[in-house]
Amino acid sequence: MIDNPPEWLEDWGRQVGAKLEDGLREGPSFIAFARDNGTVYHTYTVMAPDPFVAPYHSLLLERTPTAQSEEPRAWRKDEYPD
Amino acid sequence: MPDFKIGTREEWQAARDELAKLEAEHAELGQKVTEQRRQLPWVPVEKEYRFDTEDGKKTLAELFDGRSQLLAYNIMFGPDYEVGACPGCSNLGDELDATRVHLNHRDVTLICFSRAPIDRLVAYKERMGWQFPYVSTYGTEFPFDFGIALTPEQARGSPR
Numbered sequence: 001m002i003d004n005p006p007e008w009l010e011d012w013g014r015q016v017g018a019k020l021e022d023g024l025r026e027g028p029s030f031i032a033f034a035r036d037n038g039t040v041y042h043t044y045t046v047m048a049p050d051p052f053v054a055p056y057h058s059l060l061l062e063r064t065p066t067a068q069s070e071e072p073r074a075w076r077k078d079e080y081p082d
Numbered sequence: 083m084p085d086f087k088i089g090t091r092e093e094w095q096a097a098r099d100e101l102a103k104l105e106a107e108h109a110e111l112g113q114k115v116t117e118q119r120r121q122l123p124w125v126p127v128e129k130e131y132r133f134d135t136e137d138g139k140k141t142l143a144e145l146f147d148g149r150s151q152l153l154a155y156n157i158m159f160g161p162d163y164e165v166g167a168c169p170g171c172s173n174l175g176d177e178l179d180a181t182r183v184h185l186n187h188r189d190v191t192l193i194c195f196s197r198a199p200i201d202r203l204v205a206y207k208e209r210m211g212w213q214f215p216y217v218s219t220y221g222t223e224f225p226f227d228f229g230i231a232l233t234p235e236q237a238r239g240s241p242r
């Protein structure tokens with residue numbers, strides 16, 4: 001994937017300003033902990049592409065008439081091209 | 083527009099009723115998944131991590147902010163990112179703030195982690211207008227211990 005990236009992934013690398021070999025070291029994820037009697041416990045981790053680790057607007061978009069593009073392109077809220 | 087079919091109200095209702103059966107099965111399976119998730123063992127965190135936050139160094143226990151549950155979203159924003167955090171992750175970040183008051187009243191503290199240094203997180207948080215506590219895992223073993231970032235060695239061994 002990194003050696004022969006699709007165009008959207010190359011664009012993503014430019015959006016964050018990192019080489020893919022560095023940029024893809026980060027794992028988009030939720031991680032949960034509990035605290036009880038002074039001890040901290042790790043309880044749960046979930047990593048993309050699990051749909052739980054997706055923006056919440058994608059949940060709303062599941063119930064609209066038209067499917068979104070298969071390509072996982074995203075823009076920051078102050079950088080939408082249109 | 084994609085391909086679509088036009089139908090009568092009666093045809094819509096029949097198809098909707100059929101879909102409702104599948105949605106009910108989906109919801110039932112979802113409930114089972116939630117129950118099994120809650121049965122995962124709790125693993126004590128033995129190591130003492132010290133994170134850079136907007137309010138100085140904090141331990142993992144201190145990040146709970148007095149509550150008993152901590153939920154953290156790990157945003158892709160590595161120390162090598164010269165522009166800013168992953169745009170998709172940033173979208174999710176935008177949407178977290180509105181949920182915080184409701185989570186906080188249910189004994190859950192919601193924060194975000196990233197691996198870039200704290201001054202870069204603070205600047206990006208200001209640009210995005212975020213309110214949630216943003217904590218840097220920079221310089222800690224935390225993201226590697228919990229598998230939310232790859233070491234360079236691990237990255238070299240990962241599928242390409």
